[in-house]
Amino acid sequence: MTTTHAITTPAITTPAITTHDSEAPVTVADELLAPPRRHELLRLATAGSVDDGKSTLVGRLLYDTKSVLADQLDAVERVSRERGLDAADLALLTDGLRAEREQGITIDVAYRYFSTATRSYVLADTPGHVQYTRNMVTGASTAELALILIDARHGVVEQTRRHLAVTGLLGVRHVAVAVNKMDLVDWSQQRFDDIVAEFARHATRFGIEDVVAVPVSALFGDNVVDRSDRAAWYTGPTLLEHLEAVPVGTDPSAQPLRMPVQFVIRPQSAQHPDYRGYAGRLASGVVRPGDEVVVLPGGGRTTIAGIDRARADGSVESLDVAFAPQSVVLRLTDDIDVSRGDLIAAADEPSLTTRDLSGTVAVLSERPLRQRDRVLLRVGTRTVRALVDDIVDQLDIATMEQRTAPDGLALNAIGRVRIRLADDIAVDDYRALRRTGAFLLIDEADGSTLAAGMADAPDRNAGEGI
Structure with a gap:
């Protein structure tokens, strides 16, 4: 039996956060007699603030699911010994770039693959720092689940809110919260519950409804793959157990x-x-x-x-x-x-055609996106000439509020724009259909990608274009 505890705040109902979940144990006989299950694929993206232990958690998942090759583990153990560590630093399994190893942070998006008996996983390990917001957008764009880490000592911080904003904008359906380093707060249930409640309040603001929270210690492996006996108050799933159970895909x-x-x-x-x-x-x-x-x-x-x-x-x-x-x-x-x-x-549910598109963009280029810029817009396999008619506003990453846009949207900025097109396009509301509601803005001169966009519900009264 599954028990879900919904956390509520005055005047609003927050997402149902599953924190205590117990099921009857599955015996070997049950497994042998059960019908064969389809090997499913789950795409997930990780996000966390600097030093939250995200790389260690990903390394722990890879290590404890036996997804690390012997030569990779040997290399990690060798580097760990050179650094004077007593045990293998599992973060090195994901922080592969030299700059990342030197700084101890994740800079690029690293894709990792692992499997269990029932599922295969494509894990996009995305950077958490504000200057790498574009990398998180790239990594989470195809994800069905976002795995967000929170340091139990610091709780919900600015970068946590940023990750929630990007997750909500990209329409990621499921969020798993790993409250990490619980060993440093003596596995306090009160501390865990306080963090989860605050996270739920922020998740509601960005339209995120399905959130599951798990207390973990990535360094020691508690509740990541194997269940910990250091938190008797927690009877819910381990992180991997939740990843195994979360619904995959959308019914076509x-x-x-x-x-x-x-x-x-x-x-x-x-x-x-x-x-x-x-x-x-x-x-x-x-x-x-x-x-x-x-x-x-x-x-x-x-x-x-x-x-x-x-x-x-x-x-x-x-x-x-x-x-x-x-x-x-x-x-x-x-x-x-x-x-x-x-x-x-x-024919009975067509996309809308338009020459006047509104949406939210994340700037991926060092060249700012400015009003009156002439660009190419690509949606699906169609490319048309376009004009950035207006930069409506920009999301303030620090406050999560919309503010008046400056002259242009710089690298990593997220803002709303209106675009006029030279020809008709067929597009959907991104919130309803991600694949046919997503678009790219491309530099006409050199073909580089300027921004990734998410279309609003198209205007049925489309203009005449440019």
Whole structure:
């Protein structure tokens, strides 16, 4: 049985924070008799303030799940001995850059991979310092869960709020809070509960609803993979147990069909003289032959005549159904104009087309993003010329409040913008559909990425563009 304790504050209801969760033990017989389970993939991003022990926690996860190669461990033990340490510094498993090792902080996004019997994990270890906000945006953009560390001695700090803001903006659905270094506060339940309550209040501000908190000591491995006996008051899951149980993915049938067209296939062969297919990766939804679709931004309507997919041996198979995130080729009943950059969408729930886009951007370039800048905007596989019509405001990282934007948005800044486009695009509200609601702003001159954006609900009364 699972018991969830919802923490509330006056006038508002905070996210349900699971801190005490007990389940009946699973026996060997239960495991042997249980039906085989699908090996699932969970993408998660870590974030924490400097010296919160994030790299040590990631290293502990890798080490205790037996995901470290012998030569890697030998190298870590050798460097640890050279530093005069008695035990292996597991943080070295993730802090691979020389600059990171010298400073003892994480600078770049490091991707780590590990597996258990039931799941595979892609872990993006992102930096916490304010000057590397863009790296966290990059690492968390594809994550389903954010793992945020808090030092039990310091509690919720400015960087914690920053991580919550980015997590909320990127629409990450699940948050796990690891209250680390509990051994330095004598495993105080009161201290843990106070931190969790404050974290919940801030999470509510950024629309984060699913939060689970676990007290840990990454240095000694308490409650990371193995359960600790030093906190008898805590009966909830270890961190890994929670990662194993958190829901993975979104039910494709619950989302409308979206497939950006990457390539038009016309083999011009004697065997298939009239073949025309549209290749792409399903961003969301389910598609079957006979389904009615609309091709955007043109608006042509037709039905799906067939679905093809390439096998590993190079042959082609026809499918009765396809679902995100499969890569397939769709054949259409009618010969309508479709090209790379178009979007094939469900006819009853299409994306909106617009030439006037509003959204939030995170600046990734050292070149500031300024009003009246002419840029390229890319959404899905479509690229159009665009003009930064207005910089509405900027998020103050220190106070988490929106303030009047300066002349431009500098590197790592997060702000809201309005953009006029030279041509129609099909786009979704990022909060509803992340893959077709995300966009990039690109420098026309050199092709470098200036900013990553998250579209607001498109304006149905789109303007005339630029």
